[in-house]
Amino acid sequence: MYLGNIVELAPSEDIIKNPMHPYTEALLSAVPIPDPKAKHGRVEIRGELPSPIDIPPGCYFHPRCFYRRGLCSEIKPPLREVTPGHFVQCHFAEQIKTRKPDDIVLESGTCVVCGKLVAKGTSSVQCNCPKIYHTDCASQVKGCQVCMKWF
Numbered sequence: 179m180y181l182g183n184i185v186e187l188a189p190s191e192d193i194i195k196n197p198m199h200p201y202t203e204a205l206l207s208a209v210p211i212p213d214p215k216a217k218h219g220r221v222e223i224r225g226e227l228p229s230p231i232d233i234p235p236g237c238y239f240h241p242r243c244f245y246r247r248g249l250c251s252e253i254k255p256p257l258r259e260v261t262p263g264h265f266v267q268c269h270f271a272e273q274i275k276t277r278k279p280d281d282i283v284l285e286s287g288t289c290v291v292c293g294k295l296v297a298k299g300t301s302s303v304q305c306n307c308p309k310i311y312h313t314d315c316a317s318q319v320k321g322c323q324v325c326m327k328w329f
């Protein structure tokens with residue numbers, strides 16, 4: 179539920195293994211996990227929760243969504259059956275590759291943009307593919323066309 183809206187509806191096991199709505203993705207990633215050493219990609223939700231009396235136009239989640247596109251601020255998405263028995267209120271549910279709770283967190287690797295090493299400990303961002311970028315390089319490309327995540 180987000181601002182009184184059902185954003186995703188499926189058997190709970192499906193939702194946990196395969197969150198398809200960006201809000202569910204963020205909620206699941208915020209759940210603490212028992213092993214403190216386990217690498218676990220946290221998905222932050224940006225921005226404040228809008229006031230229920232000042233609900234945004236289009237998709238209610240768009241001001242905070244890491245995947246939004248132009249349509250999102252204009253048209254409210256219907257709750258649609260995206261895969262059998264799994265309903266999602268998102269225009270782009272088929273295209274978005276959300277981060278799953280057990281997806282890998284990259285600490286180093288080759289930057290997609292400049293092709294140089296992103297050393298462990300340097301400022302970096304990761305998309306869900308997963309691919310790693312220097313933070314500065316990521317700002318040049320704005321987002322990943324494959325998983326649809328904006329940086």
Ligand code: SF4
Nearest residue numbers: 237240243250268269
């Ligand atoms: S409809 Fe757009 S803003 Fe809403 S959850 Fe989907 S991608 Fe994000």
Ligand SMILES: [Zn+2]
Nearest residue numbers: 289292312315
């Ligand atoms: Zn780079």
Ligand SMILES: [Zn+2]
Nearest residue numbers: 305307322325
């Ligand atoms: Zn990606």
